[in-house]
Amino acid sequence: MTVAGDLSWPLAHAASRFGDAPAVAAGGRTLTYAELARRVGGVGAALGGLGERIGYLGANSLAHLEAWLAVPAFGRVLVDLNFRLSIDELAFMVQDAAVDVLVADAERRDVAQQLGVDVIGEDEWDALAAGTPVSPPGVEAAALAAISYTGGTTGRPMGVMLSHENLLANARHNLIATGHTANDVWLHFCPMFHVAGTANVFACTWAGGRQVVLPRFDPAAVLAAIERERATHAVFVPTMLAMLLDHPGFDAADLSSLRHIQYAASPIAPELQRRVLDAFDCDVAQFYGMTEAAPTVSHLTPQDHRDEERLGSMGAPVAGVQVQVRGPQGDALAPGEIGELWIRGPNVMLGYWNRPDATAEAIVDGWYRSGDIARADERGYLYMVDRAKDMIITGGENVYSIEVEAVLADHPAVREAAVFGVPHERWGEAVHAVVVLDGDADAEALIEHCRRRIAGFKVPRSVEIRNEALPKSGAGKVLKSELREPFWHGHDRRVS
Amino acid sequence: MTVAGDLSWPLAHAASRFGDAPAVAAGGRTLTYAELARRVGGVGAALGGLGERIGYLGANSLAHLEAWLAVPAFGRVLVDLNFRLSIDELAFMVQDAAVDVLVADAERRDVAQQLGVDVIGEDEWDALAAGTPVSPPGVEAAALAAISYTGGTTGRPMGVMLSHENLLANARHNLIATGHTANDVWLHFCPMFHVAGTANVFACTWAGGRQVVLPRFDPAAVLAAIERERATHAVFVPTMLAMLLDHPGFDAADLSSLRHIQYAASPIAPELQRRVLDAFDCDVAQFYGMTEAAPTVSHLTPQDHRDEERLGSMGAPVAGVQVQVRGPQGDALAPGEIGELWIRGPNVMLGYWNRPDATAEAIVDGWYRSGDIARADERGYLYMVDRAKDMIITGGENVYSIEVEAVLADHPAVREAAVFGVPHERWGEAVHAVVVLDGDADAEALIEHCRRRIAGFKVPRSVEIRNEALPKSGAGKVLKSELREPFWHGHDRRVS
Numbered sequence: 004m005t006v007a008g009d010l011s012w013p014l015a016h017a018a019s020r021f022g023d024a025p026a027v028a029a030g031g032r033t034l035t036y037a038e039l040a041r042r043v044g045g046v047g048a049a050l051g052g053l054g055e056r057i058g059y060l061g062a063n064s065l066a067h068l069e070a071w072l073a074v075p076a077f078g079r080v081l082v083d084l085n086f087r088l089s090i091d092e093l094a095f096m097v098q099d100a101a102v103d104v105l106v107a108d109a110e111r112r113d114v115a116q117q118l119g120v121d122v123i124g125e126d127e128w129d130a131l132a133a134g135t136p137v138s139p140p141g142v143e144a145a146a147l148a149a150i151s152y153t154g155g156t157t158g159r160p161m162g163v164m165l166s167h168e169n170l171l172a173n174a175r176h177n178l179i180a181t182g183h184t185a186n187d188v189w190l191h192f193c194p195m196f197h198v199a200g201t202a203n204v205f206a207c208t209w210a211g212g213r214q215v216v217l218p219r220f221d222p223a224a225v226l227a228a229i230e231r232e233r234a235t236h237a238v239f240v241p242t243m244l245a246m247l248l249d250h251p252g253f254d255a256a257d258l259s260s261l262r263h264i265q266y267a268a269s270p271i272a273p274e275l276q277r278r279v280l281d282a283f284d285c286d287v288a289q290f291y292g293m294t295e296a297a298p299t300v301s302h303l304t305p306q307d308h309r310d311e312e313r314l315g316s317m318g319a320p321v322a323g324v325q326v327q328v329r330g331p332q333g334d335a336l337a338p339g340e341i342g343e344l345w346i347r348g349p350n351v352m353l354g355y356w357n358r359p360d361a362t363a364e365a366i367v368d369g370w371y372r373s374g375d376i377a378r379a380d381e382r383g384y385l386y387m388v389d390r391a392k393d394m395i396i397t398g399g400e401n402v403y404s405i406e407v408e409a410v411l412a413d414h415p416a417v418r419e420a421a422v423f424g425v426p427h428e429r430w431g432e433a434v435h436a437v438v439v440l441d442g443d444a445d446a447e448a449l450i451e452h453c454r455r456r457i458a459g460f461k462v463p464r465s466v467e468i469r470n471e472a473l474p475k476s477g478a479g480k481v482l483k484s485e486l487r488e489p490f491w492h493g494h495d496r497r498v499s
Numbered sequence: 500m501t502v503a504g505d506l507s508w509p510l511a512h513a514a515s516r517f518g519d520a521p522a523v524a525a526g527g528r529t530l531t532y533a534e535l536a537r538r539v540g541g542v543g544a545a546l547g548g549l550g551e552r553i554g555y556l557g558a559n560s561l562a563h564l565e566a567w568l569a570v571p572a573f574g575r576v577l578v579d580l581n582f583r584l585s586i587d588e589l590a591f592m593v594q595d596a597a598v599d600v601l602v603a604d605a606e607r608r609d610v611a612q613q614l615g616v617d618v619i620g621e622d623e624w625d626a627l628a629a630g631t632p633v634s635p636p637g638v639e640a641a642a643l644a645a646i647s648y649t650g651g652t653t654g655r656p657m658g659v660m661l662s663h664e665n666l667l668a669n670a671r672h673n674l675i676a677t678g679h680t681a682n683d684v685w686l687h688f689c690p691m692f693h694v695a696g697t698a699n700v701f702a703c704t705w706a707g708g709r710q711v712v713l714p715r716f717d718p719a720a721v722l723a724a725i726e727r728e729r730a731t732h733a734v735f736v737p738t739m740l741a742m743l744l745d746h747p748g749f750d751a752a753d754l755s756s757l758r759h760i761q762y763a764a765s766p767i768a769p770e771l772q773r774r775v776l777d778a779f780d781c782d783v784a785q786f787y788g789m790t791e792a793a794p795t796v797s798h799l800t801p802q803d804h805r806d807e808e809r810l811g812s813m814g815a816p817v818a819g820v821q822v823q824v825r826g827p828q829g830d831a832l833a834p835g836e837i838g839e840l841w842i843r844g845p846n847v848m849l850g851y852w853n854r855p856d857a858t859a860e861a862i863v864d865g866w867y868r869s870g871d872i873a874r875a876d877e878r879g880y881l882y883m884v885d886r887a888k889d890m891i892i893t894g895g896e897n898v899y900s901i902e903v904e905a906v907l908a909d910h911p912a913v914r915e916a917a918v919f920g921v922p923h924e925r926w927g928e929a930v931h932a933v934v935v936l937d938g939d940a941d942a943e944a945l946i947e948h949c950r951r952r953i954a955g956f957k958v959p960r961s962v963e964i965r966n967e968a969l970p971k972s973g974a975g976k977v978l979k980s981e982l983r984e985p986f987w988h989g990h991d992r993r994v995s
Contacts, residue, residue, distance in 0.1 A: 005641065005664055006865040007845040008819065020815055020879040145501065168501055178818065179674045209818045319516055322674065322705045323504065349503040369502035383516040 009167040010148055011076035011139035013174065013209035014040055021185055021211035028232065029065035029216035036211065043069055044136025046128070047077040053123075054103020056080045056150070059196070060093070060115050061108030062218040066128040067195050070106060071204055075148035075167060076139045082150045082162070083196040086111050087400070088458040092160065094118050100150050100162055100356060144168040150356050151198050153294045154394070154403035162356030163294045165198065172349035173198075173297040174205035176323045180302045181236075181263065181288070187212035188260070190228055190237040192220045197399075198298050199268050199290075203238060212236075222250035226258075233260040240399030241271040242430055244279050253282070261285040263305070267292065268399040269431050270387070276314060291317040291385070295371055297350040300324055301385050316384040317377075324348040328379050333367070341378045341388050345370040393483070395424035395432050400460045402434055404483075407453065407461055414452045416442030419473055421481050422463065425490040436463040437486050439472060505663040506644055507572035507635035509670065509705035510536055517681055517707035524728065525561035525712035532707065539565055540632025542624070543573040549619075550599020552576045552646070555692070556589070556611050557604030558714040562624040563691050566602060567700055571644035571663060572635045578646045578658070579692040582607050583896070584954040588656065590614050596646050596658055596852060640664040646852050647694050649790045650890070650899035658852030659790045661694065668845035669694075669793040670701035672819045676798045677732075677759065677784070683708035684756070686724055686733040688716045693895075694794045695764045695786075699734060708732075718746035722754075729756040736895030737767040738926055740775050749778070757781040759801070763788065764895040765927050766883070772810060787813040787881070791867055793846040796820055797881055812880040813873075820844040824875050829863070837874045837884050841866040889979070891920035893928050896956045900979075903930060903949065903957055910948045912938030917969055917977050918959065921986040932959040933982055935968060 017026065018040035026036040034042070046069060050057070057074045059081060061067055074081040082100045084093055097105065097118045105122050107115035115122045142148075148170055150162040177183070181203075189207045191214055193200035207214055215232045217224055220243050228234060239247070244266060247253060264283060267290040271279075280287055286305035292298030303318030320326040327335045328342040336342045351371045354362030365372055374392040377385050393404040404422040411420035418441040424432030438449060446466035453462040474482040513522065514536035522532040530538070542565060546553070553570045555577060557563055570577040578596045580589055593601065593614045601618050603611035611618045638644075644666055646658040673679070677699075685703045687710055689696035703710055711728045713720055716739050724730060735743070740762060743749060760779060763786040767775075776783055782801035788794030799814030816822040823831045824838040832838045847867045850858030861868055870888035873881050889900040900918040907916035914937040920928030934945060942962035949958040970978040 005662065005845055005847065005849065006843050007664070007668075008821075012819070012821065015821070016816070016818055022878070166501065168503070172503075175671050175675065175819070179671065182678050320512070322512055323508070323671070325504075325508065325511070347502050349501055351501065353501065381518070 007144035007168060008171060009076065009139070009142040009144060009146070010072075010170055010205065011142070012171070013205045014043060014072050014076070015139070017208050017211045024185065024211060025213045026208075027065060027068060027214050027216060029063075029068065030218075032065060034065075039069070039072070041136045042132035043073040043076065044138065045132045045134040046073040047139060048134050048137040049131040050074065050077045050079050054079070056082055056100055056102050058082045058084060058097060058100070058102035058105035058120065059107075060084045060086050060105055060111045061125065062086070062110065063191055063195050063200075063216050064108060064125060064218060065216060066106065066108075066125040066132075068191070068204060068214070068216055069128070069132060071195065071201050072208070075142070075170070078140055078142045078146070080147050080150060082152075085152065085194070085196045085458070086114075087460055089456060090114060090117055091456060092458060096152050096160060096162070099160075142167055144171070145353075147353065149198075151196075151294050154401050154406060159406075161358055161361055164353040164356050165297050166353050169297040169350050169352060170198075170205060172323065173202060173299055174209060176299050176321045176350060177202055177206040178209060179323070180290075180299070180304075180321045181206070181265075183207055183210035183212055185211035186235070188215060188232055188235045189213070190215050190217065190225065190232070190234045192217040192225055192243075193238055193240065193268075194219070197268070198294050199238070199292070202298060203236075220246075222247045223252055226250065226252050226256040229261060230257045235260055235262040236264070237261070238265045238267060240268045241266050241275055242269070242398040244271075245275055245429055248275075248278055248282055258283065258285075263288065265290055267298075269396040272431065273314070280308060289318055291387075293373060295352045295365065295373070296324070296346055296348075297352065299350065300326060300344075300346055300373075307384075313384060316380075316386050318385065319383040320385075324350060326379070326383075326385065327370070328377060328385075338379050338381045341376060344373040344375045344377050344385070346373055347371065393423075395422075395434055397424065397427070397432050397434060397460060398430040402461045407434060407436065407457065407463065410453050410456050411436060411438060411449060413456075414444060414449060416440050416444035417449070419481070421473055421483055421486055423483055423487045425465070425487075427464070433464040434461060435490070436466045437469060437473065438466055439469050502637075503640035503664060504667060505572065505635070505638040505640060505642070506568075506666055506701065507638070508667070509701045510539060510568050510572070511635070513704050513707045520681065520707060521709045522704070523561060523564060523710050523712060525559075525564065526714075528561060530561075535565070535568070537632045538628035539569040539572065540634065541628045541630040542569040543635060544630050544633040545627040546570065546573045546575050550575070552578055552596055552598050554578045554580060554593060554596070554598035554601035554616065555603075556580045556582050556601055556607045557621065558582070558606065559687055559691050559696075559712050560604060560621060560714060561712060562602065562604075562621040562628075564687070564700060564710070564712055565624070565628060567691065567697050568704070571638070571666070574636060574638045574642070576643050576646060578648075581648065581690070581692045581954070582610075583956055585952060586610060586613055587952060588954060592648050592656060592658070595656075638663055640667070641849075643849065645694075647692075647790050650897050650902060655902075657854055657857055660849040660852050661793050662849050665793040665846050665848060666701060668819065669698060669795050670705060672795050672817045672846060673698055673702040674705060675819070676786075676795070676800075676817045677702070677761075679703055679706035679708055681707035682731070684711060684728055684731045685709070686711050686713065686721065686728070686730045688713040688721055688739075689734055689736065689764075690715070693764070694790050695734070695788070698794060699732075703732075716742075718743045719748055722746065722748050722752040725757060726753045731756055731758040732760070733757070734761045734763060736764045737762050737771055738765070738894040740767075741771055741925055744771075744774055744778055754779065754781075759784065761786055763794075765892040768927065769810070776804060785814055787883075789869060791848045791861065791869070792820070792842055792844075793848065795846065796822060796840075796842055796869075803880075809880060812876075812882050814881065815879040816881075820846060822875075822879075822881065823866070824873060824881075834875050834877045837872060840869040840871045840873050840881070842869055843867065889919075891918075891928050891930055893920065893923070893930060893956060894926040898930055898957045903932065903953065903959065906949050906952050907932060907934060907945060909952075910940060910945060912936050912940035913945070915969055915977070917979055917982055919979050919983045921961070921983075923960075929960040930957060931986070932962045933965060933969065934962055935965050
C-alpha cells in the first residue's frame with residue numbers, strides 16, 4: 004500500500020524544484036533540470052520498443068547519465084558494462100543478462116557490434132531524447148533496476164541485481180552522510196558502469212546540484228574542469244588521487260572552489276592519504292562499500308580525517324546500514340575481534356542474476372556476507388584486516404585471482420598457477436602470477452595468452468616461472484600466503 | 500527479501516557508534532546511548548507480557564521517549580494519547596484501538612484508571628527498564644508501529660496507522676532536510692503524543708545527538724534549558740514562539756548556543772514570523788505536514804527565510820515526498836492554480852484504524868488527499884489558501900468544527916450550531932460558535948455543556964446566540980464562509 008518511490012523521483016523532484024537551474028554539463032552542452040527531465044521523458048517514450056534489458060557500453064557522457072535516469076524510471080533494467088573488459092567477457096555478460104539492445108558510444112561501437120545484440124549509438128539516443136516526452140509510469144520499489152557485473156568467486160562474473168529501493172536507499176544514505184545541496188557542483192569522472200561512479204548521480208539530482216560529466220579520468224582534464232566549472236565536489240579512486248598529485252599542473256591549479264572530495268573503491272596507502280590531506284584545502288571523506296551494497300557501507304567523515312587515530316579506519320557504518328563483525332559460525336564478535344563483515348539494509352542487493360546458488364551463499368537471513376575480514380572498535384569504526392575472497396584491487400578494479408588462474412591453466416604449457424596482488428606504487432596492487440610449467444613457454448607468452456582472453460587490468464604485470472611444485476597445505480590447497488609474503492614484507496597491505 | 504529496517508535501527512546505530520555519548524537528559528537524569536539502549540532492551544524483555552497495543556498518557560519524560568524507542572522496536576504498537584482530551588474522548592480511543600495496557604505518568608494516573616484498561620505507572624516502567632535487556636527481534640518495515648489519533652471529519656477521532664517504514668522515512672526526510680549531527684543538542688518540549696513532537700526523536704537518535712526532554716512547553720523553563728544545556732536545536736508551535744518572545748526573561752536570556760529553530764503544526768502570522776527572524780540569531784526553518792504524513796511534507800529552509808518573497812510560503816516538498824496540486828477531478832494543476840494538496844511517499848500512513856471507508860476516501864491510488872487547498876509556484880513552493888476540511892487550528896491543536904457542532908447540537912436547547920475559527924493574537928485562531936436556540940440557554944451554559952464533554956482546547960471561547968436561522972445554500976448547507984467573513988475582514992488568514 005505504501006508508495007516507497009522509484010528511481011524517477013530524484014529527477015522529478017529536481018525538475019519541479021530546480022527546473023530552471025543548470026543540471027548537467029557534458030560534452031560542451033549544458034541542460035537545466037527541466038530540459039534534462041524532458042529528454043529523459045523522450046527516451047522513456049521510446050524505451051518500450053527497445054526491450055526489457057538495456058545494455059550500455061561507453062565512457063561517461065550525457066547519454067550515459069540519462070541512461071541511469073531513464074531506463075529504470077521507465078521500468079526497464081540497465082546493464083551497464085565495463086568497457087575495459089575483453090570481447091569474450093562482454094559477450095558472456097550480454098548473453099547472461101539477455102540484453103535486448105546495447106547503447107554504445109562511437110569509440111565502442113565496433114566492439115558492441117561483435118556482441119550478438121542490436122546496437123544503437125549515442126547519436127540515435129540523442130534523437131530519442133528529442134522526442135515527445137512521457138511521464139514515468141511508476142515502478143514498484145522492489146523491482147529490478149540494474150544488473151551490475153562483478154567478478155565472481157567461482158571465476159565467472161556475476162550480475163548483481165539492484166532494485167529501485169537499493170539505489171534510492173543508497174542515494175538517501177549518501178545525502179545524509181555528505182549533505183548534498185543545490186549549491187553543489189559535482190564532477191563525475193569515475194566510470195558510470197561502476198555503481199560507485201553513479202552513487203552520487205541520484206543523490207546530487209535529488210538535491211538539485213549541478214553535475215559536470217567528464218568522459219573519463221584524466222588528471223589535466225580534471226584540474227581544468229575544477230577551475231572552469233568551479234567544482235565543489237568530486238569522488239576519486241585513490242589511484243586517481245596519486246596521478247592528480249603527481250601531475251605537473253597540480254601546484255599551479257586553482258582548486259579554491261573545492262569544498263569536499265571523497266575517495267572510495269580501493270585501499271589507500273597511508274602516505275597517499277597524508278599527501279591528500281596536506282594538498283587539498285577542503286573536506287576529505289572516505290567511503291567503503293561494494294556493488295552488492297549499492298555501494299555505500301561505511302564512511303570516514305571529514306571530521307574523522309582530522310583525528311590521527313582514525314586515519315587507518317575505513318569508517319563507521321552510515322545511518323541506515325547495519326554492519327556486524329561475525330565469526331566463522333555466524334556469531335557476532337565483540338569490538339577488537341577479527342571476523343567477516345556482514346552487512347544489512349535497504350541497500351543490499353536482491354541477489355545475483357540467474358545464480359540462486361551464489362545468492363543463497365551470499366545472503367543469509369537478510370545479511371550480505373561481504374567476505375571482507377575486519378575488526379570494529381568500541382565506536383563502530385571498521386578496520387580492514389584481509390579479504391576472505393581471493394581478490395586483488397588494482398587501480399580501483401577488482402580482479403578475482405581464480406579467474407586469472409583459470410586462464411593461465413588453459414595454456415598447454417602450464418601445470419599450475421597461483422595469482423595474487425603485489426604492492427604497486429600507483430595501482431595499490433598489481434597482478435602477479437607464479438607458474439609451474441610442463442611445457443615450453445616464457446613469461447611474455449603467458450602474458451600475451453592472457454591478454455587475448457581477459458581485460459587488460461586483469462592480465463598479470465609480472466610472471467615468475469618456477470621449476471618445483473607450488474607449496475601446498477595438507478589438504479592440497481596452494482599456500483598463497485607463503486608465496487605472497489616476501490612481496491609484502493615491510494609493506495602495509497591495507498585493503499578496503 | 501530486502502531488509503528495509505525497522506524502528507530499532509536508529510537506537511542500535513547510536514548505541515554502536517556513540518555508546519558513551521550523552522543521549523538523553525530528562526527529569527534530572529542523564530543517560531548515554533549505551534545506557535538508553537540497555538533500558539529500552541529491558542522494557543523490550545517485558546513487553547511481550549503486556550499486550551499488543553500499548554497506550555501512553557503523559558507529559559514528556561524519559562519513559563515517554565523510551566516508549567517510542569521500545570514499543571515499535573519490539574513489535575508492539577504505541578497508542579500515544581493527547582492528555583488534554585476529555586475522559587470520554589480518551590475512553591473512546593482506548594476502546595477503539597483495543598489498547599491492552601496504558602502507561603500513565605503520576606499526574607494522569609487517576610484519569611487513566613477511569614479508562615477501563617490496565618494501567619502501569621512510570622515508576623513501574625522504570626523497573627521494567629532496569630531488567631535484563633534483550634535485543635529487538637526485527638520487525639517488517641510495513642508493520643504497524645503506532646496509532647495516532649486525529650480529529651475526524653465525521654466528528655469522531657480516527658486512529659492514523661503509521662508503519663515502521665512511515666516513521667523511518669520521515670526520520671530520513673528530516674535528516675536530509677535539517678542535517679542532524681552528533682554535535683546537536685535538541686530540546687524536546689512539544690508534546691510527544693503528536694507525531695510532530697517525536698519527528699526529531701528518531702532523526703536525532705540516528706545522528707547520535709543529545710536530547711533534552713522537558714515535560715511541557717513553559718517559556719521560562721525553555722529559556723533556562725537553552726542556557727543550561729547549551730541547546731542547539733528546538734521545534735516550536737508558533738504560539739510557543741509568541742509566548743517565548745513575550746516572556747519578560749527573553750531579552751536577558753543567553754541564546755547564543757542556538758544554531759537552528761523550527762516552527763510547525765500551525766499557521767504563523769507574518770508579524771510573528773518577522774519578530775522571530777529579528778529576535779533569533781540562528782537558522783529558522785518551517786515545516787508543514789500532518790499526522791497522516793508522519794508528518795513532514797514541505798520545508799521552508801533557513802535560506803528561504805532570508806528571501807522576503809518566500810516568507811509567505813509553507814515551503815517546498817522535501818526530497819522523498821511528492822506533492823501535487825489537483826483540481827476537483829483529480830487532475831494535476833499548473834503552477835499558480837489553486838487546488839487540493841495530494842501527497843505521496845513512503846511516509847504516508849497505512850490508513851485509518853478500523854476505518855476502511857475513511858481510508859478509501861483519504862488514500863486514492865497511493866496518494867493521500869490532505870484536504871488542504873493551496874497553490875504551488877514555478878519552483879514548487881506551496882502557498883496555503885484554505886483548508887478543505889472544516890478545521891480550526893488553535894495553538895497548534897486541530898479542532899474539527901463538526902465535532903464541536905455535534906456536541907452543541909446535543910444540548911436540548913440548541914436547534915442549530917455552526918463552529919469556526921476567528922482570529923486570536925496568541926492562538927492564531929480561537930474556536931467560535933454561532934447558535935440558534937429553540938429552548939432556554941445562554942452562552943455560559945453552552946460552554947459549560949461542551950467543557951464536560953470535549954477537551955478544553957476544543958470548547959468555544961465565544962458563543963453568539965442568534966434568533967434567525969443560519970444562512971444556507973440552496974442545498975441546505977450552512978454558509979459558514981458568510982458567518983466567518985466579518986471576523987476575518989482585514990486579517991490574513993494564513994493556514995498551514
